[in-house]
Amino acid sequence: MQSCKRATELMSQQLDRELSGSEKLSLKMHLFMCRHCRKCDAQFKVLHRLASARSQVDKPDKD
Template identity: 75%
Template sequence: MQSCKRATELMSQQLDRELKMNEKLSLRMHLMMCRHCRKCDEQFKVLHQLASSRSRQSETEQD
C-alpha cells in the first residue's frame, strides 16, 4: 500500500489533471483502506468546488 503522503499528492493532482491509470488504481486502493485519506479526499473536493464557485462568481461580478 502506498503512503498517505503519496495518496495526498495524488488527491491534489487529480483536481488539476487526469491521473494515469496506475495512479488512479493506486489511489483507489489506498482510499479503500484508509479512512483518514478518504476524509481528506472529500475535503479536497469540497474546497475545489468552493474555489471554482467563487471564481465563477467573481467573473460574473466583473461583467
C-alpha cells in the same frame, strides 16, 4: 500500500489533471483502506468546488 503522503499528492493532482491508470488504481486502493485519506479526499473536493464557485462569482461581466 502507498503512503498517505503520496495519496494526498495524488488527490491534489487529480483536481488539476487526469491521473494515469496506475495512479488512479493506486489511489483508489489506498482510499479503500485508509479512512483518514478518504476524509481528506472529500475535503479536497469540497474546497475545489467552493473555490471554483467563488471564481465564477468574482468574474466581471463582459458586455
